[in-house]
Structure formats: C-alpha cells, structure tokens
Amino acid sequence: MNLENSRIIDMYKTMLRIRKFEEKAMNLFAEGKIPGFVHLYIGEEAVATGVTANLNTNDYITSTHRGHGHIIAKGGDLKYMMAELFGKATGYCKGKGGSMHIADATRGILGANGIVGAGQNIAVGAGLSAKYKGTGQVCACFFGDGSTNQGTFHESLNLASIWKLPVVFICENNMYGISMSQSRHQAIQDISDRAVAYNIPGVTVDGNDVFAVYEAANEAVKRARAMQGPTLIECKTYRHRGHFEGDPAIYKPEEEQKEWLAKDPIKRLESFIVENKIQTVDEINEINEEIKREILDAVEFAENSPEPAIDSVVEDIYTDIVEEVNLV
Amino acid sequence: MRRMTYAEAIRDAMRIKMKEDPDVFILGEDVGKFGGCFGVTGTLYDEFGEDRVRDTPISESAIVGCAVGAAATGLRPIAELMFIDFVTVGMDQLINQAAKMRYMFGGKITVPMVVRLPVGAGFQAAAQHSQSLEAWLTHVPGLKVVYPSTPQDAFGLMLSSIEDDNPVAFIEHKMLYGVSGDVDDEVKKIPLGAADIKREGKDVTVIATGKMVHEALAAAEELAKEGLEVEVVDPRTLYPLDKKTIFDSIRKTNKAVVVTEEIKRGGYAGEISAMISEEIFDSLDAPVVRLGALNAPIPFSTKLEQYMIPNSGDIIKGIKKLV
Known part of the structure; x- marks a missing residue:
C-alpha cells in the first residue's frame, strides 16, 4: 500500500472529526440539548474513513441509524449535521429528520436510515442507476452485523450480483445487533462467508485498522467501477457505547x-x-485542537439557529402538494 | 379514437413515456419475455430490451427498494408487483423509504417512481391474491394513490404518474385488464387529483372506484328504468382526492352512496364518507351509505367470493335505502 503522508493525515483528521463530533453529541444528549435517539459511531471510525477515502464526491453511500460517521467521512458539513441533531431549521433536513435521517444529495449521501437493512436495497438501486447511465459512479453500502439477518441483505446482494452492479457492501461487524451478540444472533463467525452464496468476493478485515479497510475497499471499488460486480467486505470492529x-x-x-x-x-x-515520523506529537495535538474548534463552531451554529417554522411541518411531503396545517 | 383494453392502455402509456424519456424503465417479476403476470408489459421487452424492461428475481423488497434507490439517483422506475397482496413483502421500502424520504431529508431528495399494484377479486385466486388494499396506502403521507376504472383513464393517469416527481401507487383492477374502451388518439394526460363524473344524474350520488364504477353504472342503468337518475362519480385518484367534484355532486343530489371493493372495515370508503359527513353534513338528506366487501378474507369458492363483493344489485339496495 502506497499512501501519501498527506492522505494518512487526512484520514486521521476524518477519524478524529467523527470521534469528537460523537463525543460532543454524547455530552449534549446527556445535557438534554439533543432530543430523540442518538446512536454513536465511537470505536468504528476506521471503517467509514477507510472506505470513503476511495470514493469521489459524486459516488453514493447508504448509511444506517448509526450514521454520523459515514456522513462526516463522505464530507458532510458538521454545522448542518449538528443543527439537525438539535432539530433546527438550518439542519440538513430542516429539523424534520434528526440523527437517523441525515442525507446530502450533493455529496451522494442517500441517507442514514432508521430501518435496519433498508439501505441495502436502496444501494442496489443507486448502483443500477450508475450502471444504467454509465456514469462510473459506485455506491458504498454501510450496514451492521445485525442487518445481515434481514431479508433485504439476501435480496440485495443477490440482485447486485446477478446484475453485476457497482455496489460495495460494507458490513460493520461491531459484534452486537442491539443487545444480542453476533455469536448468539447468527451461527457463523465471518459474515463475509455469506458472499459465497452470491458468487461474489467476500473478505474479512480488521475494522480497527484504517489501512486494512482502505485496501479492501480499494480493491472492491476498482472491481465495481470496472463493472465486475459487488464485493462484500466485513470489517470487524467494536461499538464502544451502548446501542443508543x-x-x-x-x-x-x-x-x-x-x-x-x-x-x-x-x-x-x-x-x-x-x-x-509523519507528524510529531505536537503536530497531532494541534490537529486535535483544530478539530475541537470545528466541533465547537458547529455547536455554536446549531445553538444559534432558529427552530423550524410551524408551517414547515406540512411542507416537503410532496413536490407539489402542501397539506393542511391546522389541527382543528 | 382508438379501441383498446385497459391493459393495452397502461402498456401504451408506458411505451410513450419510455420512448420520450430514456430514464424511464420497468422492473418486476416476469415483466420481460414473459410479458408480465397479466400480460400488461406484453411486447415492451422486445421493443426496449432487457435493460429497460428488467426481469427481477422473486424479491419484492428488492424490487421496490431498488426502484427507490434508482429514483433517488435520477431514474424514473416503474416497478410491477404481480399482486397488491405481495406489497406486504416490499412494504417497508414503499412506506418507510419511498414515501418518507423527501420529508425526512428536508425536501432534498425526490423519489419519482411508480409502483403498479393489481388488486381485486373475481377469479377465485383466494385470500392472498385478491385483496383491495388501497387504504393501506392512502393512509401514508408522501404517496399518491391512483386507481383508474377505464382504458382512457388508465392511459391518461399512467402518463401523469410516470411524469410525477413523487412515488405513485398505481392500482389496477385485474378484472378490468380485458375490458375494452375508447381512448383518444391525442396523447393527453389526466391530472392526478381530478375526479370524473361517469354518469350524470340528479337524484343520488354514487362514489365508486375501480371495478365498482362499472357495477355502479350498471345499477344506474337499471334504476333509470324506474325513473331514478343516479350520478356516478369516479375519484380516479384516491390521493390527492378531488373533494370538490364529489361535494358538488352531493350538494346537487343530497344523497351519497360510497362503494369500493375493499373490506369495509377501515377502507378508504370510510375516509370519503367521513369527509362528506364532516364537511357537507348540511347537504345530506340522510346518512351516507357505505358499501364494501364483507369483513372476511377473500374465499376461494366462486359462490362465496361472488357473494362477499358488492355488485350492482347490492348497490341498488344501497341506493334504495336513500330514496
């Protein structure tokens, strides 16, 4: 693997940005400033980072309920993300999506998703779209070990395989489907074994080693862009926090x-x-300070942003219909 | 004027849009060489090839979900489910994904897709291949629900549905596929949200959908012999619903019968009836009469199936409660 030092530093920054964003979200949730559900990505940063380092801005990703890391790694703007977590009008989704539903079409982010496994089918559709139009784009589909027991996993891998779609399936095996450990929720150790059923490559890598993830994804993305079909990559990692x-x-x-x-x-x-000797400890500390400031700026932006206007509750449902806004 | 069946009209509308827009494509089980479970896609495979008329494995969740992903990234898929009964398997993709994406994402992603959903009883396909489940879909903000009763309407509404930037559930009654009718030579869209008065009358309004439109017309014909003038209103799209045409008719007749093929309990007919009672109660001479199928799964036996679905005779009885 030949990664330039500057790219290694970029990866480090991305991972740190995710970690610090999540730690801040954790504290804000504990303080009662962020409502709803928050599922943190702490501990799994190398996966999103190693994969997206192989993607272009116009490549697609589908994400999960634990999506902040994927969105940050794909270039999502921290300010709009944080504002969305606060439910503010300036958030990515105008305060109507929250933590589990952040999307950014301009960066190919087809949404976090509150339904486990649902992104897999959507990724297949995005892959079909890229192939159909011949754009050369790929779709990286992130999902957890828990979702590999959903029917969507089988249906989407099968479809992507028979149609040779440019999709890279990335299983973040963080060892738990909510509270159920992998050893209890399925009878296999390596989820990549399931690739055999679709006659596609399946690899298992150390998901806490960003270089290992990068290399596996690099191979898979190349294969996808060459229209040779999907790959299943299992990244073994660990969720430091609880499910939510x-x-x-x-x-x-x-x-x-x-x-x-x-x-x-x-x-x-x-x-x-x-x-x-790519950087000194002092330089690393400086990066840490820089990222901390980015996060604080995002929080400040979110805190100073307005609440959504009441009328917006019935907007954006359809492109051409605005529903009645009065309850009585 | 062209004479064509309901199935041919749907196919012709899809053909026209596919010729016009390379982003329009079809996917579903056996839609290719086989021509579709009810023959609706017919020869489109030969005309457009396998990339644009895509056979899928028997994977309803993937069919709908793949359509969602394709629509969100710039294509205009038309997904066919063989029977609306199978929407259960793809329901998450339709309800939690397609319908809600635009809203959840603050209007930044649109999902222009059509899902074709054949409904209805009538040929002894029993409980899992005969249902009319439109109320499940009208309940969900974000979906449009279209339900034509004639070849002309099927043609014009399909053109609009494919052009629509929102997910559209396009409901087709299986027993109408072979029914012929006149279709304008001119390629003219019918806007979603425009009801049609299928027969004018001044005495009673019957609001009917799908195959029930034909049953209501038969009832009206019969009652005309007794001098009773029945007006038959076909909403054509269940959402958006053209309340104005429905209400204007009732304001004229002061009597309303709502008839759909759905199981009566929780059906969309209940929603229409409630709207009438809530909004134009003063125009009514008597309570709204609501007709639907019995609250039972659809049985296999011809005799039992025929009994449990409303027909023109039942509609006549319903009307007679009001006059």
Whole structure:
C-alpha cells in the first residue's frame, strides 16, 4: 500500500472529526440539548474513513441509524449535521429528520436510515442507476452485523450480483445487533462467508485498522467501477457505547470491552503516525485542537439557529402538494 | 379514437413515456419475455430490451427498494408487483423509504417512481391474491394513490404518474385488464387529483372506484328504468382526492352512496364518507351509505367470493335505502 503522508493525515483528521463530533453529541444528549435517539459511531471510525477515502464526491453511500460517521467521512458539513441533531431549521433536513435521517444529495449521501437493512436495497438501486447511465459512479453500502439477518441483505446482494452492479457492501461487524451478540444472533463467525452464496468476493478485515479497510475497499471499488460486480467486505470492529445513548450496555462483558478499547482505531493510527515520523506529537495535538474548534463552531451554529417554522411541518411531503396545517 | 383494453392502455402509456424519456424503465417479476403476470408489459421487452424492461428475481423488497434507490439517483422506475397482496413483502421500502424520504431529508431528495399494484377479486385466486388494499396506502403521507376504472383513464393517469416527481401507487383492477374502451388518439394526460363524473344524474350520488364504477353504472342503468337518475362519480385518484367534484355532486343530489371493493372495515370508503359527513353534513338528506366487501378474507369458492363483493344489485339496495 502506497499512501501519501498527506492522505494518512487526512484520514486521521476524518477519524478524529467523527470521534469528537460523537463525543460532543454524547455530552449534549446527556445535557438534554439533543432530543430523540442518538446512536454513536465511537470505536468504528476506521471503517467509514477507510472506505470513503476511495470514493469521489459524486459516488453514493447508504448509511444506517448509526450514521454520523459515514456522513462526516463522505464530507458532510458538521454545522448542518449538528443543527439537525438539535432539530433546527438550518439542519440538513430542516429539523424534520434528526440523527437517523441525515442525507446530502450533493455529496451522494442517500441517507442514514432508521430501518435496519433498508439501505441495502436502496444501494442496489443507486448502483443500477450508475450502471444504467454509465456514469462510473459506485455506491458504498454501510450496514451492521445485525442487518445481515434481514431479508433485504439476501435480496440485495443477490440482485447486485446477478446484475453485476457497482455496489460495495460494507458490513460493520461491531459484534452486537442491539443487545444480542453476533455469536448468539447468527451461527457463523465471518459474515463475509455469506458472499459465497452470491458468487461474489467476500473478505474479512480488521475494522480497527484504517489501512486494512482502505485496501479492501480499494480493491472492491476498482472491481465495481470496472463493472465486475459487488464485493462484500466485513470489517470487524467494536461499538464502544451502548446501542443508543442511555443504553447501559450491561450485556457487554467487561473483559471484552477492555480488550477492544486497547485496540482503539484512532490511538492505533496516532501511534503509526508518530512512530513513522509523519507528524510529531505536537503536530497531532494541534490537529486535535483544530478539530475541537470545528466541533465547537458547529455547536455554536446549531445553538444559534432558529427552530423550524410551524408551517414547515406540512411542507416537503410532496413536490407539489402542501397539506393542511391546522389541527382543528 | 382508438379501441383498446385497459391493459393495452397502461402498456401504451408506458411505451410513450419510455420512448420520450430514456430514464424511464420497468422492473418486476416476469415483466420481460414473459410479458408480465397479466400480460400488461406484453411486447415492451422486445421493443426496449432487457435493460429497460428488467426481469427481477422473486424479491419484492428488492424490487421496490431498488426502484427507490434508482429514483433517488435520477431514474424514473416503474416497478410491477404481480399482486397488491405481495406489497406486504416490499412494504417497508414503499412506506418507510419511498414515501418518507423527501420529508425526512428536508425536501432534498425526490423519489419519482411508480409502483403498479393489481388488486381485486373475481377469479377465485383466494385470500392472498385478491385483496383491495388501497387504504393501506392512502393512509401514508408522501404517496399518491391512483386507481383508474377505464382504458382512457388508465392511459391518461399512467402518463401523469410516470411524469410525477413523487412515488405513485398505481392500482389496477385485474378484472378490468380485458375490458375494452375508447381512448383518444391525442396523447393527453389526466391530472392526478381530478375526479370524473361517469354518469350524470340528479337524484343520488354514487362514489365508486375501480371495478365498482362499472357495477355502479350498471345499477344506474337499471334504476333509470324506474325513473331514478343516479350520478356516478369516479375519484380516479384516491390521493390527492378531488373533494370538490364529489361535494358538488352531493350538494346537487343530497344523497351519497360510497362503494369500493375493499373490506369495509377501515377502507378508504370510510375516509370519503367521513369527509362528506364532516364537511357537507348540511347537504345530506340522510346518512351516507357505505358499501364494501364483507369483513372476511377473500374465499376461494366462486359462490362465496361472488357473494362477499358488492355488485350492482347490492348497490341498488344501497341506493334504495336513500330514496
């Protein structure tokens, strides 16, 4: 693998941006400033980062309920994301989507999704669209281990395979489908084994090693762009937090948590950067400060943004119909 | 004027739009060489090829979901489900994805797609191949629901549905596929949200959808012999609903019968009836009469199936409650 130092630093920045955004969201949720559900991506940053480093702005992604990381990695604007988490009018979705429904069509982000596994079919549609129009775009489809037990997983991988669509299926195996551990929710260890059923390549990589993810995705994206069909990449990683904020995660054994925290993807990349003299500790600290400021700016933007106007509750349902706004 | 069947009219509208716009394509089970479960796509495969008339595996969730993803990224898919009964398998994709994407994403993604959904009883296909499930769809903000009763309407409404930038559930009654009618030579769209008065009359208004339009017309013909003038209003699109045409008719006749083939409990006929009672109660001489199928799954036996679905005789009985 030949990655220029500047790209390694970019990846580090992306991972850090995700981590700091999520930590801030965690605190704001605890303070009661962010309502609703928040599912944090902490611990899984290397996956979104390693994959999207292979994508162009006009390539597509589909995301999940745990979507902040994917959106940030694909270039989503932190200000509009944070404002959306606050439910403000300036948010990506004008305050009508929230944490689980952020999309940015200008960057090919076809939405986070509140239904587990639903993005898989949508990704197939985006892949079909790219192939049909011959645009050379690919779609990276992110989903968790839990969703590989949904029917959509089978239907979409089968369809993408028979139609040789430019889709890269990325399974973030964070070891839990909500509270149910992978060893309890399916009888296989490596989800990539399922690729055999669709006659497509299936690989398992260390999802906490951003370079391993990058390399696997690089191969898969090349294959997709060459219209050779989809790939299933399983990234083994770990969800540091509960399923949602407020979940005490009593089902996660202490030993397991310790073991995985020691494999933190950001610490690993940091050590690599310092050991290989790509940057000094001081420079790393500077990057940390820079990202912290970005996050604070985003929070400030969100806090100072207006609430949505009441009339907007019935707008954007249809392109050409605005519904009645009065309850009585 | 051209003479064509309801199925041919749907096909011709799809053909016209496919010729006009390369982004329009069809996907579904056996829509290709086989020509569609009810022959609606017919020869389109030969005319447009396998990329634009795409056979899919038996995967309703993927059919609808793939259409959603394709629509969100610039294509205009027409997805065919063999029977509306199978929408259950693709329901998440239609209800939680297609219908809500635009709203959830603050209007930044649109989903211009048509899902064709054959409904209706009448040929002993029993409980899982005969339902009329339109109320499930009219309940969901974000979907438009279209339901033609004649070849002309099927033609004009399909043109509009394909052009529409919103997800459209296009409901087709299976027993109407072979029914012939006149269709204008001119390629003229029928806007979504425009009802049609299928027969004028001054004494009673019957609001009917799909195959029930034909039953209502037969009832009207019969009652005309007794000197009763029945007006038959066909909403043609269930959402958006042309309340004005319906209300204007009732303001004239002061009597309303609403008849659909749905199971009566929770059907869209209930919504129409409620609107009439809420909004123009003073125009009514008597309570609205609502007719639908019995609250039972559709049975296999010809005798039982025929009994449980309203027909012109039942509509006559319903009308006679009011006059």
